Amino acid sequence: MRRPALLAGAALAVAAPDGLAAQAARRDSARVDSARTQRLGAVTVTASVSGRGEARAAAGIDSVRLRLAVPGTSALKVIEQLPGVNVQSVDGFGMYEWSNRITIRGFQTQQIGQTMDGIPLGDMSYGNFNGLGIGRAVDPSNLQGATVAQGTGSLGTASANNLGGVVQYATGDPSNRRGLLVQQMGGEAAARRTTLRFDSGLDTFGAGNAFRSYLSYARFDTDKWKGGGDRYSSFPGERSLLFGQGGFIGRAGEQWQDQLNAKADLLVGSLKLTGFYNYAQRKESDFMDLSLPIFSAAIPAPAGFAFGPDFDYLGSWAQARQLAELSQQRYNPLTDAAYYQSAQGARQDHLAYLKAELRLGERVRVELQPYLHANRGGGDWHAPAYGAAWSPDPIHFRQTQYVGDRGGLLGRLAATFATGGVSHQLEAGTWLEGNETRIRRPRWRLQNYATGPAVDFSRPIRLDFDRTGDIGTTLLYAQNTSRLLDGRLAVSYGAKWLRVSADFVNNGNTPTDGIVAPVFPDAARPSLSVPTDGGLLPQFGAVFKATAREEVFVNWSENVNQFPYSPGGGVFNASPATFDFFRQTVRPERATTLEAGVRTRRGPVEAGLTGYTIDYRNRLLGIALCPPTVTCATGFGNVGTVDSRGVEGVLASDLVAGLRGFVSASYNVSTYGGNYRANQNDPTSEVQTRGRDVIDAPRRLANVGLTYERGRVLSTVTWRFVDRRAFTFTNDGVDAGGRVIPDAGFAPSYAVTDLSARLNLFRWRGTRGVDLQLNAINLFDERYIGTIGTNGFTANDQNYATLLTGAPRLVFLTLSTRL
Secondary structure, three states: OOOOOOOOOOOOOOOOOHHHHHHHHHHHOOOOOHHHHHHHOOOOOOOOOOOOOOOOOOEEEOHHHHHHHOOOOOHHHHHHHOOOEEEEOOOOOOOOHHHOEEEEOOEOHHHOEEEEOOEEOOOOOOOOOOOOOHHHHOOHHHEEEEEEEOOOOOOOOOOOOOOOOEEEEEEOOOOOOOEEEEEEEEEOOOEEEEEEEEEOOOEEEOOOEEEEEEEEEEEEEEOOOOOOOOOOOOOOOOOOOOOHHHOOOOOOOOEEEEEEEEEEEEEEOOEEEEEEEEEEEEEEEOOOOEOHHHHOOOOOOOOOOOOOOOOOOEOOHHHHHHHHHHOOOOOOOOHHHOOEOOOEEEEEEEEEEEEEEEEEOOOEEEEEEEEEEEEEEEEEEEEEOOOOOOOOOOEEEEEEEEEEEEEEEEEEEEEEEEEOOEEEEEEEEEEEEEEEEEEEEEEEEEOOOOOOOOEEEEEEEEEEEEEEEEEEEEEEEEEEEEEEOOOOEEEEEEEEEEEEEEEEEEOOOOOOOOOEOOOOOOOOOOEEEOOEEEEEEEEEEEEEEOOOOEEEEEEEEEEEEOOOOOOOOOHHHOOHHHHHHHHHHOOOEEEEEEEEEEEEEEOOEEEEEEEEEEEEEOOEEEEOOOOOOOOOOOEEEEOOEEEEEEEEEEEEEEEEOOEEEEEEEEEEEEEEOOOEEOOOOOHHHEEOOOOOEOEOOOOEEEEEEEEEEEOOEEEEEEEEEEOOEEOEOOOOEEOOOOOEEOOOOEEOOEEEEEEEEEEEEEOOOOOOOEEEEEEEEOOOOOOOEEEEOOOOEEOOOOOOOOEEEOOOOEEEEEEEEEO
16 A cells, blocks of 8 residues: 555455456466455555544554554554553563553453454453453464454454453455565564564465465564563473573573464355464563552662662562561561562463355355464462461462463354345344363462572462353344445444353362461352343444535444453452342443544545543442452442543644654543442441542543655654543542542653654565664653553552553664565
8 A cells, every 4th residue: 555544444445456366367367266266365454544434433553554563562552543542561562461451431451342353352451361462362463454443342343341442453364475574673672573474375276266374483582671580480381382481593581472373265166264373472571560659759768779660670689588578567568669570471372263254145144253262371479478477488489370261153144135225234143152261379488588589389388269260151243234315324223132151169279288278258159150141232323424525423332341250350259248249239330332423534634523422330440459469359349330421533634745644632531420338338438439530541642643655765753642540549649647648649641752664675686675674662761650550459549559660762673574
């Protein structure tokens, strides 16, 4: 595409290039049915920054924008340019999943759906029990585009938590041309990424039959940009299928990932089969969670330590011991601010799907897409014991172990027909998934606390829990789109039905021989069942072409969010008393969204403006009740309703030859509609949240970008502003004496600038050219708070460590060629 938009619209148009038919004819002109073979054409993402033609607010990213981002940053990061979308990650690559967050219109990550090629990715929470992050699902170099429906996902979206919108990623197709991509990135923090991809090219056989495929491998290594990280254990099932901890080029980084992708398309007559496989194995080293006073160095540090944005896990065992011993008598936010640098996460994933698309004549299409996902993982932590009787030493070693196996089926039937001069597009489908997920958390004593952090894995001292959840999801939907007034008006209407069954058990692996038994609630409640009955959820939308240049749209939808189902921190982790209250009084979170807008396209200018109001009911707050390394029951509070309303705008235009500008902005007001009780049985324990800003919901977001393409140069520069964000439910803080400090529960606003540039250097015989790419994030080295809520949220404790420093300026160079 020439001069693509900085960000593409929500509509992804699939188009087969004319050259495909000619290529097929040259190979077998007598036998190839070119009309059918064109169905294997390469995907092209058309540019529509306003989501033109959609009966809902939507926006997207095209493949050119992704190629400018990867490998110097991540696919997760680039969607932050879209109106109303706030994305946070402590590093530019999205490698540290503990830090990855998406918020939209006042909704948090656990209320936003995510899919890849239709396959559910879950809610992107750390160690997520119902999916995996996009960085583990596919090599970002193999992505073709991404779309965001800010308020209303389509009825067929495979998600049980898309209460506040959906992010949908699409992988690219194999190329019709045989070739090899070789790519090498290097940069700051010892970052390096090697990518190899081989495309088989298009092969035709028989009448109208064709096949193509690719196989890719990527190895990524980087150190943390602050602090360090050492690994002290393996997790169940861990093995180095590729290079693992040994590294590929040079040593392994403190954070690393091996990833294999394979994709193939087969066309036989009217049947198209697509197969995809992803293998990912990674290790990530944690960054330090900070409180606001420690980030801003507003409190004095103990002797020998320096607080501030760059404070991180300690590489000195002597210093870790010093702070742990200070915190032996009681939890102290000051002395809890440092841990030894062993905090790690490791994951291994296998993800695969097979999609069959069958055309029955010209008007009917059937799609079936089974998928499988297997996950194994673990998270390490040398943690202070705070004087607990079960730990002989002030520091012990803790690991959380994850095992997940899920499989599902997507089905879709689509038909077009006409009645009374009105055309219709009818669609019905289903999503079925079975998910068995297990989380276990043992703790061990060290070999010799006085001399070093080495762990004695033969001496377990505690098992916090060992739990399994069996979660089954059933979604059915039907919708129709009718086109009237000679196609100027498109009206979509339909409904979905959602039910999620969730059965949890305590696996009963209580240690013996004097080892401490599990903490509550496992012993008191060995099993429970907590289904989510979403019922019938309708949706209505319309888009009207008022003129050849302007269109208006309106959309109304009802959505529901499944209950918090993580075995480690969801409803199973509540105390028996809290759960009884939960079961008797709490209903699933629901939201009714009404949005309307106008779009225009006048020559080189395209713009859109959307307004919305959201009626959000049964808002559940997950409340942190103890320090992050202490396992305790989960607290829940129901604040009743949340009132959300706002406006989003986007504008893109060609300015001069080769230069295109882009602006997006949003204003959102999301406030709690009620208070909650810290103790359900105590009316005097009411926490005053009514009218306070929703956590992690910036009121203002703004993005400005310029893209230049001329000759061999393609570059973009973007500026982003994020307003202040609440990280306490009351938006206030309290001092040591319990005195309220107004507005102390906000992370300050910030603005950052990013730069990407690609230069085609030269070509030589047998290649398609050599490209040099520069990526620079946070170009002016702004020091700011990025992710908030990493350890959950409290009512008003601004000293609680739940904030992460945003990445400083980091620069990367990439050299690539296609053979």
